[in-house]
Amino acid sequence: MSPSPVPSVAVPGFWDPKRRPDRPDITRLPTQIRFVTTEDYPPFSFRGEDGRPAGFNVDIARAICSELAITCTLEIMPFDELVAALDDGKADAAIAGIAITPASREQVDFTDRYFRSPARFVSRRGDSLTSITPVSIASKTVGVVGGTAHEAFLRDFFAETAIRSFPDADAMREALRKGDVDLVFGDGVQLALWLNGTNSEGCCAFVGGPFTESLYFGEGMGIAVKRGNETLRQSLNYAFAQLWEEGVYTDLYLRWFPISVY
Structure with a gap:
């Protein structure tokens, strides 16, 4: 009997198998x-x-x-x-x-x-980036929604990168689709929905990450x-x-x- 295929989607686990809560009364x-x-x-x-x-x-x-x-x-x-x-x-x-x-x-x-929901970077398909570090994207332009924790994180840890703020997520994602920015950085769930939908036109994909620093992202x-x-x-x-x-x-x-x- 052949083994079951491993799912291509990484499923996070939040429960320690060594800590078993008591059965409730x-x-x-x-x-x-x-x-x-x-x-x-x-x-x-x-x-x-x-x-x-x-x-x-x-x-x-x-x-x-x-x-x-x-x-x-x-x-x-x-x-x-x-x-x-x-x-x-x-x-x-x-x-x-x-x-x-x-x-x-x-x-x-x-x-x-x-x-x-982690923070994630998204790039256009065909981009040669394989990892995200302050050095690897120092010459890139990154789109982010202004006034968010994601923007604050970028400015604190990716200060050498050209950061471009947008008024909302739709404008940010459209800029990436059109090639006006090299990357965008935002909420992983909302970016995944966009990538899996028709509005992205299959333009883009996740790269690097995820980023889960609780001080910024809860x-x-x-x-x-x-x-x-x-x-x-x-x-x-x-x-x-x-x-x-x-x-x-x-x-x-x-x-x-x-x-x-x-």
Whole structure:
């Protein structure tokens, strides 16, 4: 029997196999978990063609509920209302791409990180670059969205490079497609979606990286719960560890990120 093919997409693992969370006492959990998410953050959470919630976050929430064998609901609400919904007892868990930061930790408690979007460079196909260092791109022009952490990172670590700021990601990516800049630097997920879509016209590809410096790009995403709700937080962590070990997380990741973000 021939071995299964190795997937061409690198799937990041965020769970230490040596640290196994305790199996939760289901009797201490609520009769259902009320998840909240947003509808404006594809591919993580958005409304599908049928109007129902869809995306990576939505599928993760459903998989968690299946793993815990518990009934769940999922409500869409504006991002700036999520924390209040947890505090007021209107929701139990928010899975909406909430970044784990010192500031957000003061408002909510988080599960283990389940996703982190790295920063990536993209070049035009045919470029001879094989790696990214301050020396290797010193003579290049790099496009970046102005006022972002990505721009700050470039200016701190790639000071010899010609950095060109753009007002938004669309303008930055179009400049690369047309050859007005040699490289662009930005969020890996959004760049992967562009590379895999029709707007890029197959012009470009990732090169070098990934870059995951938490000081600039954060610690990643976690599911938020009301501060002090340790029973639910640990139960979600247990479910995450099981989903990783069983390959469910990998399957969902490959479904939503067909081009490797890492």
